[in-house]
Amino acid sequence: MADLRDQTLGFRLRREWPAYIYLVPTTLVLLFLNAYPIAYTVYISLTNFGIGRNYFTYQYIGLTNYTYALTTGATTSLTLVENSFFWAGGCVALFLLVGLGLASVMNQDLRGKTIYRTVILLPWAFPAFITILVWANMWGYEYGIINAMLGTIGIHKVDWILGGADTAWVTLFVTNVWLSFPFYTVVFLATMQAIPKDLYEAASIDGAGTLSKFGRITLPYLMPTVVFVGLMGFLFTFNNFYPIYLITNGGPGIATQIFITESYSQAFGAVGSHPAYATAAVYSVLDFLIISALTMVVIWRTDLTRNWLK
Amino acid sequence: MTGIRLEHITKRFKTETAVDDVSVEIADGEFVVILGASGSGKSTLLRIIAGLEVQTDGHVYIGDMLVDDYEPRDRNIAMVFQSYALYPHLSAYDNIAFGLRVRRVPREDDPEKLRRRTREEIDQKVRAAAELLGITETLRKRPAELSGGQRQRVALARAIVRDPEAFLLDEPLSNLDAKIRSSARIELRRLHQQLKQTFVFVTHDQSEAMTLSDRLAVLNHGRLLQCDTPERILSHPANQYVASFVGSPEMVFLEGAVQATAGGSTFVHGPVRVPVRGAGKAGPVTLGVRPWDIHVQRTPAEGLLSARVTGIERLGSSDQLFLNILPGPTAAPGAGAGTGAAPAPVAVRALVRAYDFNVGDSVFVTADPDRALFFSADGTLLESMSLSSRLP
Amino acid sequence: MRTRRARRASRIAKRIASHAVLILACLFAVFPIYFIAVTSFSTIPIAGITASILVPKPSELTLSSYDFVLFHYYPSFVSLLTNSLIFAGSAAAIGLLLAAFTGYALSKFNFPGRRTFVYFILLISLFPSFLLILPLYFTFKDLGLIDTYLGLIIPYSAGAVVFSGILVKNYMDSIPDDIEEAALIDGLGRTEAFFRVLLPLCYPILGLAAFLAFIGPYTDYAMANVFITSNNLWTLALGLYHLNSTDTGVQPYGLVTAFAIVMSLPIVVAYMVFQRYIIGGLTLGSVRG
Known part of the structure; x- marks a missing residue:
């Protein structure tokens, strides 16, 4: 009913005003539960508010915290930037790889397809919070089932989580792929199944083989979905909290720390020489700035919001 | 039962004018078809009558009531949509009953007060409407389980069951198979005769418009070009656009000029030179002839133009011949005078009995002088001008 | 060859x-x-x-x-489950209502400021929700809402609003306008047409929106851990985390995993049953593009 072409503001207001009524509850909720706390966070990032110290007597100290984060604390900040991008980028690359691979294998006439599909969907059906807790135990050095199984084939115990940055990242990537690959597989499979069959038939007649059919039909057809799902996955993973928080907690050191987990730890964890919650707020704001900038680029480059703004 | 009056209806969007100063009066019980190509503003006009769209200027009267400020539900009209717009989550029965259930009616004891219709009242009306349209068997099914034709009937039943002031139909037959479509036309016409209510029907299909309408309103670029009976529109189209849009096969147009000659005025177009009456001063005009008003024969005769058959379109009971009129011996003397070169052949079409002619045949043609029309350079019909019955 | x-x-x-x-x-x-x-x-x-x-x-x-988790754990499993259902259920109900209204307004109205509003909610939803916990904590403390049902239901209800709102909008976009118009002609006002025709048509996506609004609070640890202190308001997620983090290595590991199984079961069943809707709903925006 939206009369998209209609002209004057007054005319639109006269017809479309009920929309505002419908948006009042959501707007109030978002203002109170999101906008206000965000503003509060920005304000706190400009103070020396600490959890243990300056609890009730904090003051406004201008951009000092930001200056600190970009000078003295630059090494940490840079590590967080690198880790956040490595985490999100690495995960999405793996999601796409595994998802596309499995989807194209499943997109043929195979016996037991439904069973495969159901089983592959299982990890997705379990609440992530719960399975991550168990994964954390499975990666354990002394008693983890993974090391126990490696032991049976003669491989020495690996200190996955604390042994080094490389193995810590492996645990995170494997766990997160486990959590997410079902969704990606099923989405890509659904998209592949929507490709008109006659395209493949026409290609067969033109003499195309399996690979060239994939490259010339499947992939171009999938591209919009791959781009959309990939970008959304990146934005989501960039701030995906539980896997890192519950498995490595950023360790060893801050080798796997990303903005959001560092911020949470600063707010609720150890208090150093610097005001912890203010630091947490600074990281929150930096995280927010980065993710907003990325989103702007995404919107600008891919017309992502076309559906939402139509 | 009520008429509808539109006064200077205009609908402007940001960049275009969809409906431009349209005034029509639709009589009570009349079947009016609004005919136009896509983008002509015909659907917008219908939606303005329904109240789904608000006009920028002008007034809509239903009966004698000015309804400009009325919501669709207060206008008490029924509408059949091109997509039928059946509620997918309701059975056919519930679709038809929906309007009856949500509307209240005056109470018998106190007409000031309103009451809901009883279940029995609703059931009776739904069944009567279903009976009328022959869909009693499908009432339990959901729209997704119905065929196109059945959906269209359910949509019609949903409209008639409410006993509205008028029916608005937005291309309701365009989603039907060609076969069902023609029987649906007949049925719709029958329904109108039975209900004796006002119908406003929008279509882009001129043959649909011709068969259905009492009166036909032709719209182009938002403007009402002509509103008249189908016969009048065929015989006296207001302008060249109407002439070409209505009537199938399409009218043959020859863009030529009137020249003053010794015996009076002559219309000249290549090898075609025909005397005319009622021409004003010399200048460019267009001659329009319906293909079925062009007569074709094998034997030459005085005043006939010689032509060759270049193509045949088989239409069933008749053939449409594609003809090239040649600069030939029977053309009026002096053909091509002044230039020295022979004029190029002129392509025309003629409707003839099937299988009388073959491609390549040499034939002789003439036009029915009373039925040929002339249009001025800007396309308007030159009423006073006609072919002279005196043959050249 | x-x-x-x-x-x-x-x-x-x-x-x-x-x-x-x-x-x-x-x-x-x-x-x-x-x-x-x-x-x-x-x-x-x-x-x-x-x-x-x-x-x-x-x-x-x-x-x-299982016997221990269900019958001998403290706080009792029934109490944990009840609390989780109260928190997540209320949040889902509120979130559903908000998503339905938002989706409707964005889909079927072309009001001035529509574009700005979409950017506003998008931007707001980008801020990592875990980082809102502390400012909210201080605010709720001032309002006396810490350690109350309401104190957790309110922040939970905003959790999936933006995402679900856009899901509902996309779904409503696929419902042709003339269905709504037919209802207007049939004698409904616009508001009635929304409740009596559009909403019933949106049941599948509303189910998904409710489910998504439910699952977040149901498995939330980060916020509940801060906002809830009394044992009698503990949720399943808190119980599980507690059980896991206090595992000294001598109690059967089965306690944690049995808890995990029982807690996951309803969600797993829902996922399996509504798989088709969930995947369809989540991919609507991407596949259609």
């Missing part, structure tokens, strides 16, 4: 390879779940876990962990 036999052989090889890949994927997918399941029936503590736990003797299987 390859011979027919060679072609046949390569087809079979391809099929075998495909099955091998899928079986590997299934093993990967199912392994942690199998591990959870098998330990939940055993009494071995985490310090005693060896690879042999994966092939238990039938005689070693026991329901004692």
